[in-house]
Amino acid sequence: MLLCFRTPATFSFRCRPILLPPAFSPALVQTGRRYRIHLNCADSSNGHPLNAVSKLDGKEDKSDGDTTGGTTLSIIVIGASGDLAKKKIFPALFALYYDNCLPEYFTVFGYSRSKMSDKELRTAISQTLTCRIDQRENCSGKMDKFLQRCFYHPGQYGSNQDFAELHNKLQKKEGGKLSNRLFYLSIPPNVFVEVVSSASTSASSPNGWTRVIVEKPFGRDSESSAQLTTSLKKYLQEEQIFRIDHYLGKELVENLSVLRFSNLIFEPLWSRKYIRSVQFVFSEDFGTEGRGYFDSYGIIRDIMQNHLLQILALFAMEAPVSLDAEDIRNEKVKVLRSMRKLKLEDVVIGQYKGHQIDGKTKPSYTDDPLVSKTA
Numbered sequence: 001m002l003l004c005f006r007t008p009a010t011f012s013f014r015c016r017p018i019l020l021p022p023a024f025s026p027a028l029v030q031t032g033r034r035y036r037i038h039l040n041c042a043d044s045s046n047g048h049p050l051n052a053v054s055k056l057d058g059k060e061d062k063s064d065g066d067t068t069g070g071t072t073l074s075i076i077v078i079g080a081s082g083d084l085a086k087k088k089i090f091p092a093l094f095a096l097y098y099d100n101c102l103p104e105y106f107t108v109f110g111y112s113r114s115k116m117s118d119k120e121l122r123t124a125i126s127q128t129l130t131c132r133i134d135q136r137e138n139c140s141g142k143m144d145k146f147l148q149r150c151f152y153h154p155g156q157y158g159s160n161q162d163f164a165e166l167h168n169k170l171q172k173k174e175g176g177k178l179s180n181r182l183f184y185l186s187i188p189p190n191v192f193v194e195v196v197s198s199a200s201t202s203a204s205s206p207n208g209w210t211r212v213i214v215e216k217p218f219g220r221d222s223e224s225s226a227q228l229t230t231s232l233k234k235y236l237q238e239e240q241i242f243r244i245d246h247y248l249g250k251e252l253v254e255n256l257s258v259l260r261f262s263n264l265i266f267e268p269l270w271s272r273k274y275i276r277s278v279q280f281v282f283s284e285d286f287g288t289e290g291r292g293y294f295d296s297y298g299i300i301r302d303i304m305q306n307h308l309l310q311i312l313a314l315f316a317m318e319a320p321v322s323l324d325a326e327d328i329r330n331e332k333v334k335v336l337r338s339m340r341k342l343k344l345e346d347v348v349i350g351q352y353k354g355h356q357i358d359g360k361t362k363p364s365y366t367d368d369p370l371v372s373k374t375a
């Protein structure tokens, strides 16, 4: 059987031959001579689908962010001027929109301290909403429609007044109907709590749900992580808080399980009997470039204890009894528990030095304006 994955990030289809054991049989839909995993927009790992309200379902979108009936969804990207918002969040929202996975009535609001008009936000994000989709129709038309739903409100992170003004703008777009609000915190962790305090006080939905997505890192260590949770819970119920690490949903990472457990060639060979050593290499060909949070958290907290351990666990775990999140988690935990503790003398830490390649000067880590000279 040929299994084709659609990647939300690149919109491309990738196919590979596989044999699916019963535990790994997703809903397959026959389309022509191929089978595709049927991506159901209503599916979500935590039972809180984004489109818990009516979906667009391919109907023509005429609402331009204003509602005349039904339920509305407002997605507020806090830190809209930043790197993550530009690189991942707006493109991901557009991907959802493109696939009709957003409700019929939705509005996206960018919020950060930088001064910007709606038009400037649209221009900024349109740079990263490229139609990277091979052979897909009407992408630029859909992109324009998506951009028309995007607005911007400048404000301070701890200001009740600024969030109250955002609330007024949201209400106008929501047209007095049942409104759900999703705040995506794409900001450095040191401002999480003040945003949640002001947003929940001044910009919570008056009649629908209010949810908050918090980007990792969730603190510097377990103590500060627990403190962060305690602080957030002064304003929110646990059910309103969604902690995100995008590697959990990254296509490359998800495909590892399929590659391992659904592949007749790899499955029997995937053991220490046949594999002598494994190296996980994470390499980026760019510097900090806009990632202002980077220096204070460091590379270990940024990607090692989360992204790379995630990959290691998926790579080394035994087959889970089912695809249930708990079963997968249990297998991962077994791997992590059985690992030898890392000793400091086994770790080598380095820092990029400035150098030249083909006559071009590459800056050192400390040359980056966002990094302290003493880092």
Ligand SMILES: NC(=O)C1=CN([C@@H]2O[C@H](COP(=O)(O)OP(=O)(O)OC[C@H]3O[C@@H](n4cnc5c(N)ncnc54)[C@H](OP(=O)(O)O)[C@@H]3O)[C@@H](O)[C@H]2O)C=CC1
Pocket (backbone or CB within 6 Å): 079, 080, 081, 082, 083, 084, 085, 087, 112, 113, 114, 157, 185, 186, 187, 188, 189, 191, 215, 216, 217, 290, 291, 292, 293
């Ligand atoms: N970039 C990435 O690839 C990833 C980032 N993350 C996490 O997502 C969050 C956002 O990341 P990213 O967009 O890269 O971060 P940025 O450093 O780009 O910050 C986002 C925005 O927050 C505001 N900001 C920056 N520094 C401060 C500060 N000290 N105090 C108050 N506001 C500040 C700025 O907006 P303005 O000045 O306009 O208010 C900035 O545009 C971080 O928690 C990061 O750890 C997680 C995964 C990947």
Ligand SMILES: O=C1O[C@H](COP(=O)(O)O)[C@@H](O)[C@H](O)[C@H]1O
Pocket (backbone or CB within 6 Å): 250, 284, 291, 302, 303
């Ligand atoms: O979470 C993070 O991940 C990105 C790398 O993500 P990828 O999907 O492009 O592999 C990294 O650049 C960023 O510093 C980190 O916070």
